[in-house]
Each structure stands twice: as structure tokens, then as C-alpha cells.
Amino acid sequence: LGADEFGFATAPLVAEGCIMMRKCHLNTCPVGVATQDPVLRRKFQGKPEHVVNYFFFVADEVRELMARLGVRSMDELIGRADLLDMRVGVSHWKAKGLDFSRIFYMPPVSSEVPRRVSLSQDHGLEGALDNRLIDLSRAALDRQEKVSFIVPIRNVNRTVGTMLSGEVARRYGHQGLPDDCIHIQLNGTAGQSFAAFLAAGITLDLVGQANDYVGKGLSGGRVIVRPTNEFQGASHENMIVGNTVLYGAVEGEAFFSGVAGERFAVRNSGASAVVEGTGDHGCEYMTGGTVVVLGETGRNFAAGMSGGVAYVWDPQGLFEAHCNLSMVAVEPLRSTAEQIAHVEPALWHRAECDEIILKQYIEKHLRYTGSEVARQLLANWEKTREGFKKVFPHEYRRALGEMHQQSKASRAAKSKAVA
Numbered sequence: 001l002g003a004d005e006f007g008f009a010t011a012p013l014v015a016e017g018c019i020m021m022r023k024c025h026l027n028t029c030p031v032g033v034a035t036q037d038p039v040l041r042r043k044f045q046g047k048p049e050h051v052v053n054y055f056f057f058v059a060d061e062v063r064e065l066m067a068r069l070g071v072r073s074m075d076e077l078i079g080r081a082d083l084l085d086m087r088v089g090v091s092h093w094k095a096k097g098l099d100f101s102r103i104f105y106m107p108p109v110s111s112e113v114p115r116r117v118s119l120s121q122d123h124g125l126e127g128a129l130d131n132r133l134i135d136l137s138r139a140a141l142d143r144q145e146k147v148s149f150i151v152p153i154r155n156v157n158r159t160v161g162t163m164l165s166g167e168v169a170r171r172y173g174h175q176g177l178p179d180d181c182i183h184i185q186l187n188g189t190a191g192q193s194f195a196a197f198l199a200a201g202i203t204l205d206l207v208g209q210a211n212d213y214v215g216k217g218l219s220g221g222r223v224i225v226r227p228t229n230e231f232q233g234a235s236h237e238n239m240i241v242g243n244t245v246l247y248g249a250v251e252g253e254a255f256f257s258g259v260a261g262e263r264f265a266v267r268n269s270g271a272s273a274v275v276e277g278t279g280d281h282g283c284e285y286m287t288g289g290t291v292v293v294l295g296e297t298g299r300n301f302a303a304g305m306s307g308g309v310a311y312v313w314d315p316q317g318l319f320e321a322h323c324n325l326s327m328v329a330v331e332p333l334r335s336t337a338e339q340i341a342h343v344e345p346a347l348w349h350r351a352e353c354d355e356i357i358l359k360q361y362i363e364k365h366l367r368y369t370g371s372e373v374a375r376q377l378l379a380n381w382e383k384t385r386e387g388f389k390k391v392f393p394h395e396y397r398r399a400l401g402e403m404h405q406q407s408k409a410s411r412a413a414k415s416k417a418v419a
Contacts, residue, residue: 004078004117008058015054016046025285025304026326027395036287036306036395079115081106129153130163133184140182140201141167148183155211158191165199165219176220177201187228190214192242195223198252205368212242212261218249218271226257226369235259236276236295236373243279246271249289257369262298265291268308274365276373283310283391290349292361294373302328306395309349311358313377315387327395333358333388346404347397354390 010018017031024034032044071077081104089095109115125131132151139145153160161184168176181201190210198204200220207228215223225240227233240258247263249271259277266281269288277295284300287307294313302310303324311333312319320330334343336353350357359381366374377384 012051012054015050017044017050027304027306075116079106125163128163129157129160133161133164134167137164137167137182137184140177141171144177144181146178146181146183148185150185150187153186153188153190153206153208155189155191159193159196160186160190161195161198161202161204161221162193165197165202165221168199168201169219172201174219175200180222195221198223200252209239209258210241213244213247214241214256215246215249215252215254215271215273216244218246218252218254220251222252223254224368225255226371235371241275245275246273249273253364255365255368257365257371257373259295265289270308272361274361274374276371283308286310290357290361292358292365294362294365294371294377297322300324302391302393305391305393307393307399308396309354309393310391311354312389312391313384313387314389315384319389323391328391328393329397331390331392333385333390335385344404347400349392355385358385358388 010020013033014020016033018033019031021030023029027035027037029035029040030043032041033046035041066072066074066077069083071080071083077083084104086100086104090098090100129151134141136149136151137147140147164182168182176199178201180203183203183205185205185207188208190206190208192211193213193216194206194210195204195214195218196216197219198215198221203222203224205224205226207226209227210225214225227235227238227240231238235258238258239261241256241260243261244263244266245256245260246254246265246268248267249265249269251270252272254271254273254275256273256275258275260275260279262279262281263284264275264278264282265271265273265286266284268283268286268291272290272292274292274294276293278293278297278301280298280300281303282293282297282301283291283305284302285304285306286302287305289308291308291310293310297312297319299322301312301319301323303326305324305328314320323330333354336355339348339353339355345351348354359378362374362377365371366378
């Protein structure tokens with residue numbers, strides 16, 4: 001024991017009014033803490049002062065306990081397993097027969113040896129691959145001139161593209177650089193958080209594969225991950241990126257010529273992505289953006305999804321059994337002619353026909369990755385189009401309708417004022 005860390009779990013939320021209904025993922029929180037429903041949000045009674053008071057009370061009680069133990073500071077508490085009261089936990093029937101001696105072991109060291117962290121951490125940023133990327137991108141960073149180059153990458157290279165994105169954001173803000181101003185091809189296997197927070201104007205084209213958290217917090221850039229020319233397998237049957245890809249993505253595009261792991265596009269709020277299959281919990285808590293899945297999905301797809309749209313290739317009609325239908329509807333993909341004839345334009349995703357959006361992204365996927373799956377789908381589009389399903393959140397449908405009504409009311413008020 002001896003971690004310099006505190007965990008408060010759900011307690012601060014309780015101070016704000018949480019009653020632990022365990023319905024956070026259903027958008028039905030009765031006290032308005034974890035919901036996008038405007039009616040329920042009005043029930044929220046929490047204030048910042050409530051959390052401040054909670055932590056003051058925690059600090060006061062901790063100070064009293066420390067005084068009782070004869071300890072003067074938090075640093076003196078670190079590693080003091082001898083001060084822990086283990087009787088209640090160890091005597092519980094579930095702990096019968098368990099030996100906790102090694103967990104609470106205190107190494108016999110002299111008082112001069114610190115039990116807490118006393119050395120500053122070295123994250124090795126001086127040797128990060130991004131330093132080289134920044135140097136090679138000087139013309140784009142300084143004068144917005146287009147640059148393109150190829151570099152190798154290994155799985156020890158983590159958060160590649162993030163420091164470069166920081167340089168772009170520092171100079172040009174969230175708007176970033178012109179599209180594809182910096183184009184980098186990387187050959188090899190990327191470490192975790194490849195292209196995290198990637199800024200607008202940067203394209204990272206990875207020929208190989210990547211670990212977890214690809215495109216985390218994507219902020220306008222473009223991410224491409226495709227297999228090498230030597231790869232002989234079927235891309236839609238092989239993993240190419242890990243878990244939690246595009247977590248919290250805000251803006252930008254991603255194209256993956258292969259299968260992604262679990263929680264693909266979790267909490268995506270604006271990015272667009274094409275992938276050839278996903279693990280469990282795809283599009284979980286998604287609030288915006290567009291996701292195209294050209295293959296199978298795992299279970300619990302769209303759990304807690306309140307915004308954006310997903311298009312899923314489902315020629316066998318099995319997808320609905322894998323989808324969490326508590327907050328979304330699964331609909332057949334309408335042709336452009338059918339959508340124009342039968343669907344109110346106010347309910348169109350991105351004010352465009354679904355078929356047009358979907359086909360454009362599959363064409364981009366083919367152009368950027370050379371995907372054989374995309375090639376086959378486009379070769380017989382009139383037939384393959386019928387195998388797609390649209391995942392449309394109920395909340396998103398309601399919001400589009402409300403926005404349309406507000407827009408109509410605003411136009412009517414303006415015309416009345418002019419008259």
C-alpha cells in the first residue's frame with residue numbers, strides 16, 4: 001500500500017443530489033443529474049457549493065482522525081498499513097480463509113527512506129516521436145504550406161500526433177490548419193492513444209495496426225488505419241484497432257480498414273467514422289456524429305445513444321438482436337427517392353438524405369484505405385444498399401422536430417413583424 005491517490009467514487013454526485021438509481025445509461029435520471037431530457041434536468045437541485053461543503057466536511061473529519069492517530073500530515077500516512085482497521089473486513093464471511101498479510105505488508109526500512117514519491121517523474125517527452133513530427137511540419141506550422149512525409153512507428157510510441165496537435169492549436173486555435181495541410185504516413189504498430197486530440201488540418205495515415213484509444217478526443221483531424229500490402233487476410237475478419245476508439249471525439253473523420261474492439265465511438269459527439277466491424281457496446285453514450293459499420297457488431301450496440309446516427313451493414317437481418325433498443329429505433333435505409341417522398345426534411349440527419357451520406361463515406365473509405373469491402377458494396381450499390389440499417393436515437397428525432405418548430409415560429413414572427 002502507498003499510492004498517492006484518493007478515490008471518492010459517487011459521493012460527490014450524491015452531494016449534488018444523486019440518489020443512485022443506477023439508471024445513468026437510460027437518460028431517465030429522476031433527479032436530473034445524468035440526463036439530456038429537459039424535463040428531468042429541471043429537477044436538478046445541485047449547486048457547486050454542495051460539493052465544496054462535502055469536501056470541507058471530508059477534510060475536517062480526516063483532520064480529526066489524523067489527530068487521533070498522532071499523524072501530522074497526509075505524507076506521514078502514506079504506506080502506514082499498520083494504522084488500518086481490518087477487523088470488519090477480515091471477519092466478514094466472504095473473507096473466510098483468505099490471507100491478507102501480503103497486501104498489508106510493511107517493508108522493514110529505516111526512517112530515512114521515504115514511503116512516498118520523492119522523485120520527479122520523467123515521462124521521456126524529449127524522446128517522443130512527436131518532436132520529430134513537429135520538426136518535419138515546420139513549413140505547415142509557420143506558413144501553412146502543405147507537407148507530406150513517411151515515418152516508422154512502434155508500439156512504444158504513444159499519443160502520437162497529440163503534441164503536434166498542441167502546436168497547431170497553440171497557433172491557430174480549434175479551427176486548425178487547412179484540410180490535409182499536414183499528411184503523415186506511419187508504418188508499423190502504434191501504441192495507445194494514437195491520434196488523440198488530433199487537430200484539424202492533420203491527417204495521420206497508419207499502415208499497420210494500432211492499440212486502444214485511437215482518435216480519443218478527435219478534434220478535427222483525419223485518422224486512417226489500413227493493413228500493409230503484405231496482409232493476405234480479409235480485413236472485415238481481423239482486428240486493426242483496439243478498444244475505446246474515438247472516445248469523446250468532437251470533430252473529424254476516421255477510416256479503419258478492419259475490425260475495432262469494444263466501445264467503438266463511445267461518447268462520440270461529432271466525429272464521422274467508417275469501420276468494418278465492432279466489438280460489444282458500439283456507439284455507447286454517443287451524442288452526435290456519424291458512424292458507418294460495414295460488418296458485424298457485438299452486443300449492446302447504441303446503449304445510451306442519444307444523438308448522431310449509425311448505419312450498419314446487416315444483410316442477414318441479425319443486427320437488431322445485438323442492438324440496445326431502449327433509446328434508439330432501427331430502421332431500413334431508405335433510398336433517396338423514398339426519403340424525399342415520405343420523410344419530413346426536418347428529420348433528415350445533417351439535412352441530407354441517408355443514402356447520399358452513407359455512399360459518400362463508403363467512397364471515402366475506399367479512397368483512403370483501398371478497402372475490398374467498400375469496393376464490393378459500391379460495385380452493386382442498388383442491391384447492397386438494401387442491406388443497411390439506420391440507427392436513429394429517439395432523443396435526436398425529438399430534438400430535430402423541436403428545432404424545426406422553433407425555426408418555423410421564428411420565421412413566422414419575423415414575417416409578422418415585417419408586415
